[in-house]
Amino acid sequence: MGKKKQYYNIKPLLKTAAPYMILLGMRANGKSYAAKETVLTDAYQHKTNFVYLRRWREDIKQAAVESYFADAPIEKITKGEYSYVCAWQGFLYFANVGEDGKVQRGQRIGRYCALNEALRYKSQAFVNYSFIIYEEFITDEVYLSDEPTKLQQFISTVARLDTLTVLMIGNTMSRVCPYFSEWCLEGTLRQKPGTIEIYHMHYGNFSVDIAVENCEVLQRDSKMFFGNAAKQIISGEWDVKDAPRLPDKLAAYDEVYRMDIKFNMFNFHMALLTDGSGELLVYIFPAKTNKKGVRMLTDTPIFKPEVSRHFRKDSRAEVKIIECWRQGKVCFSDNLTAADFFNLNRQYKIF
Numbered sequence: 001m002g003k004k005k006q007y008y009n010i011k012p013l014l015k016t017a018a019p020y021m022i023l024l025g026m027r028a029n030g031k032s033y034a035a036k037e038t039v040l041t042d043a044y045q046h047k048t049n050f051v052y053l054r055r056w057r058e059d060i061k062q063a064a065v066e067s068y069f070a071d072a073p074i075e076k077i078t079k080g081e082y083s084y085v086c087a088w089q090g091f092l093y094f095a096n097v098g099e100d101g102k103v104q105r106g107q108r109i110g111r112y113c114a115l116n117e118a119l120r121y122k123s124q125a126f127v128n129y130s131f132i133i134y135e136e137f138i139t140d141e142v143y144l145s146d147e148p149t150k151l152q153q154f155i156s157t158v159a160r161l162d163t164l165t166v167l168m169i170g171n172t173m174s175r176v177c178p179y180f181s182e183w184c185l186e187g188t189l190r191q192k193p194g195t196i197e198i199y200h201m202h203y204g205n206f207s208v209d210i211a212v213e214n215c216e217v218l219q220r221d222s223k224m225f226f227g228n229a230a231k232q233i234i235s236g237e238w239d240v241k242d243a244p245r246l247p248d249k250l251a252a253y254d255e256v257y258r259m260d261i262k263f264n265m266f267n268f269h270m271a272l273l274t275d276g277s278g279e280l281l282v283y284i285f286p287a288k289t290n291k292k293g294v295r296m297l298t299d300t301p302i303f304k305p306e307v308s309r310h311f312r313k314d315s316r317a318e319v320k321i322i323e324c325w326r327q328g329k330v331c332f333s334d335n336l337t338a339a340d341f342f343n344l345n346r347q348y349k350i351f
Contacts, residue, residue, distance in 0.1 A: 008215050010034035013196060018211035022168045022185075024138075025193065025215030032135065035167045036072045039131040040085070043109040044078050044094070050110040050131035051158055052092065055144065057114040059136075062087045065112045068135070082106055116144055118154040126158040131165050138170030138177050140343060148182040175336075176343035181264045185212060189265070193217045243338030246283060246331045248275070256280070257317035259295040260287055263348050266340055272321055282324045284341055285333035299348060325351045 007030035013021050023031045039050040052068070054060050069085035069092075078094060086095035086105055092112060093105040110129070113121060132155065144150055155166060168179075175189050183201065191197055194216035201208045246253070253273040261268040267287040274280055290296065295318075296307045311318045324330060332338035345351055 007218070008034050010038060013211055013213045014038065016196065016198060016209070016211040018165075018198065018209035019163060020166045020168065020208070020210040022170070022179075022188075022210065022212040023215060024170050024172055024188070024191075024213065026217060027171050029215055029218050031169050031215055032068075033071060035133050035169060036069060037077070039133060039167075040069075040072055040074070040109070041077050042130055044107070046130070047107070048128055048130040049108070049126070050092075050129060050133065051126070052110065052112040053115060053132055053134045053154070054112075054136065055115050055139070055147075057117055060112045060114050065092070085109070087112055113154070115147070115150060115154060118150055118157070121154065121157050124157070126160070129158050129162075129164055131167060132158060134166065134168045136170065137168045137179065138173055140174040140346075143178050143347065148179050174343045175340055176264060176266070176347055178264070178347075183210060185210065186265050188212050188214070240335040240339040243332040243335050244330065245333075246281075250283070252276075253283075257321070259297065259318070259321075260290050261341075261350065262287075262290070262296060262298040262300065263344050263350065264299070266344055268337070268341060270321065272317055272324070280320055280324055281329040281331060282321055283331050283333075284337060286337055297350060322351065 008023075008025070010023075010031075013023065023035065025031060042048050043050060052060070052065065065087035066085060072085065074082055074084050074094065082094035083096050084094075086093045086103055088103075088105065090111055090113075091108055092110045094107045094109060096104045096106065098104050111126070115134075134151070155164075158164065170177075179185065180188050183199070185199055187197055187199075191212065191214040193214050196211055196213045199210040199212065201210060253275055255271050256274055257272040259270050261270055261284075267290070269285050269287045271283045271285075272280060273283050293306060295312075295315075296302070297309065297311065298307060299309065311322055313319065332341070
């Protein structure tokens with residue numbers, strides 16, 4: 001007999017009863033399947049509703065939504081009453097297909113929505129909603145402006161004065177995520193697989209719990225993947241690519257200029273180096289401490305002469321740094337630092 005395939009178990013996370021539950025980890029480990037089974041079972045047994053949420057309108061076309069639920073065990077959940085989930089005019093239904101091939105919609109179980117269109121839902125009624133599934137909330141592309149606030153505003157539209165559970169599902173593809181910084185989830189970047197951490201967000205006289213699970217890495221025997229992609233798909237590591245390193249040991253270079261880069265939760269040193277022949281290159285590495293008086297680029301308002309949001313055009317050294325970046329003359333201490341920096345630059349346009 002073949003070895004039984006392992007899948008993610010969502011029960012320990014649900015036991016936290018936190019209103020926000022974040023599921024992180026490798027692809028294809030069953031995070032989404034478990035979340036779908038949870039909300040569909042609740043909808044059928046308790047006649048509740050849920051929202052399937054994505055970032056962009058393009059992600060919630062009817063065919064794409066129905067495909068998302070295609071692997072859910074509908075017949076098992078409904079004891080044979082229904083066979084699939086139908087998406088129609090923004091609403092979700094348990095449904096069957098008749099002998100004539102026509103869709104027969106049954107119990108309405110929720111809606112599918114796009115976060116970038118949150119304002120259009122503001123005056124609409126959401127009655128008896130227990131869950132929101134926000135799928136692929138982590139991206140290595142572009143987030144909405146002030147997205148964590150937009151998400152909470154959307155949740156307020158759905159929940160009104162009630163409470164519900166928000167399941168946020170993300171693959172470990174980019175550590176540069178506004179939710180981690182906005183919600184003070186710094187420990188998420190260092191959290192070990194198979195662990196659940198509870199964060200308490202205090203506001204006034206009450207607090208809101210956020211449960212973050214870095215899902216256990218499950219054994220995969222697939223021989224389809226290799227290189228950096230395999231690390232993320234099979235091992236659940238944060239997605240990184242090979243980055244250029246210094247051609248020689250750091251001691252072989254002279255430091256011409258030093259500045260700090262502090263955006264989001266990430267803190268880097270950036271050094272302009274020369275190899276002695278006059279050739280310049282930029283070296284970027286993690287910063288553990290920031291010395292007073294060192295030039296800093298940051299998105300945090302700090303009213304000091306040496307701090308700003310952008311490079312100074314009247315600084316010859318900083319102009320040289322920009323030139324090196326455009327010429328690709330940039331090296332990193334390690335691959336993860338490079339991945340974080342490139343993703344940060346994509347989001348904040350540092351260069």
